[in-house]
Amino acid sequence: MKYEYQLRVSPEQAAKKELLLREVSKHSGISTEEIRHIEILKRSIDARQQAVKINLKVDVYVNESMKETPLELPEYPNVRDKEEVFIIGAGPAGLFAALRCIELGKKPVIIERGKDVRDRRRDLKALNIEHVVNEDSNYCFGEGGAGTYSDGKLYTRSKKRGDVNRVLELLVAFGATSEILVDAHPHIGTNKLPAIIASIREKIIEMGGEVLFETRVTDILIENDTIKGIKTLKGEHFNAKNIILATGHSARDIFELLHRKRIKIEAKPFALGVRIEHPQQLIDKIQYKCDDRGEFLPPSPYSIVKQIGGRGMYSFCMCPGGVIAPCATSPGEVVTNGWSPSKRDQPTSNSGIVVELRLNDFKAFGDSPLAAMEFQKSIEQAAWLYGGKTQRVPAQKMVDFVEGRISANLPETSYKPGITSVDLKNVFPEFIHSTLQQGFKEFGKAMRGYYTNEAIIHAPESRTSSPVRIPRDPKTFEHIQIKGLFPCGEGAGYAGGIISAAIDGEKCVESCIRLMNS
Ligand code: FAD
Secondary structure, X not given: OEEEEEEEEOHHHHHOHHHHHHHHHHHHOOOOOXXXXXXXXXXXXXXXXXXXXXXXXXXXXXXXXXXXXXXXXXXXXXXXXXXXXXXXXXXXXXXXXXXXXXXXXXXXXXXXXXXXXXXXXXXHHHHHHHOOOEOOEOOOOOOOXXXXXXXXXXXOOOOOHHHHHHHHHHHHHOOOOHHHHOEOOXXXXXXXHHHHHHHXXXXXXXXXXXXXXXXXXXXXXXXXXXXXXXXXXXXXXXXXXOEEEXXXXXXXXXHHHHHHOOOOOEEOOOEEEEEEEEEXXXXXXXXXXXXOOOOOOOOOOOOOEEEEOOEEEEEEEEEOOXXXXXXXXXXXXXXXXXXXXXXXXXXXXXXXXXXXXXXXXXXXXXXXXXXXXXXXXXXXXXXXXXXXXOOOEEEEXXXXXXXXXXXXXXXXXXXXXXXXXXXXXXXXXXXXXXXXXXXXXXXXXXXXXXXXXXXXXXXXXXXXXXXXXXXXXXXXXXXXXXXXXXXXXXXXXXXXXXXXXXXXXXXXXXXXXXXXXX
């Protein structure tokens, strides 16, 4: 027999089996001897009160053991000789499109400009240590896309739980911890993601799909508004009737290509600001309301949003116990983002703090569909210039930033290439700078202790979402003008984050195959 219960326990009771057993017994009235197994279905942390509690939803098995049913992969057919679907980009959108493509009996051919997860590491090292930006292999480009060397946070605002669970279960079947099915805010960690991505690729190849690395797409061939083929930098030519275009938010050459070929694209508002780093202990103190979080609570995240002068200003992609990474995709620019290992055991926490932008903000760059992208680029280039024309980023202590003072010295940072003390008003347009200045004071009122010179502001955080939308039919997901072209994932403007990109990849290929079969 199995019974479901909801209970609130201390972090220690949630962490230790024998204490949890006693709590469940007390709560349910079932003796500890009768309880064979407790399965945690959902877990969330409630830090609103002085004493932090863990909310649990559990299944309690009485007088019978739980039947372990390990998550299995779908029955993938061999598609070696089947009709091809071309997928450009091996990020979450491209990889999950390929898996679904196989499930539906077609052969995916993934074309990826970057390297596989192992070789990609060397380029990340060169970026961090030698300040060398490889335009095809960096934190955004390469196997697994922008998600590979990330925090691997897996939460999404998607309301369709079925779709989300399907992606989470696939990730577990490919090697992720099953804890991601339980936690309210699941994450995987940079150290674990590459192996999961590699096993997805191995399955795609085993079932007859193809994955071409170090193959940058440079042209999409079109006749009579219909997809005909793909050209690559190496000079290869593929005949293609269908393309899932999943090239991510940083593939500026793809946006430029589409614009040059008069394929309809639109400027899209996004958010831009800075990445801020605090000591993790300080964030724990604020969030858990105690001096030391102890051994049973994880490093605390935070999430904050305020309206400042009519604009939203909010935390983005917060990484507890994490590191700030250099995420430029071309020489001559600097970009920050963050990652953390699965244990989130670094001494610092970082978060993007960004200001909502509107189409009107890009008018200095004309009314081209690339105006938002050019605006984004101009700030990344200014930051590169002021940072010292390397991958060092311009930085300022938080109170100094708000009070308009250049920081006389800067504390240590997790950002490996290094930081340069700069007055960041030189990097940002006035409206972004002043919104951030006001906003940080407001954040300090909402989270006492947050507003401090112990925090370092790194500039800029600029790749929060795509600056371009590639318009598609809402029902078929096909481009509104080009037959056989399926704009997909974050770069096309239809996803934000690993899970929503993966879901969009599945949806695009399902529609593509439905149209192929009709
Ligand atoms: P991408 O992942 O950007 O993949 C696009 C792929 O297309 C890339 O591999 C690229 O090399 C390839 N490509 C581009 N142009 C071409 C071309 N011309 N020819 C061939 N291939 C091409 N999201 C979360 O949900 N949780 C997180 O914790 C998180 N942390 C992040 C941390 C970092 C450091 C970064 C950079 C991003 C993070 N994100 C996170 C965002 C997340 O990674 C993206 O939302 C997601 O990867 C988007 O998926 P996608 O498949 O649409 O595009």
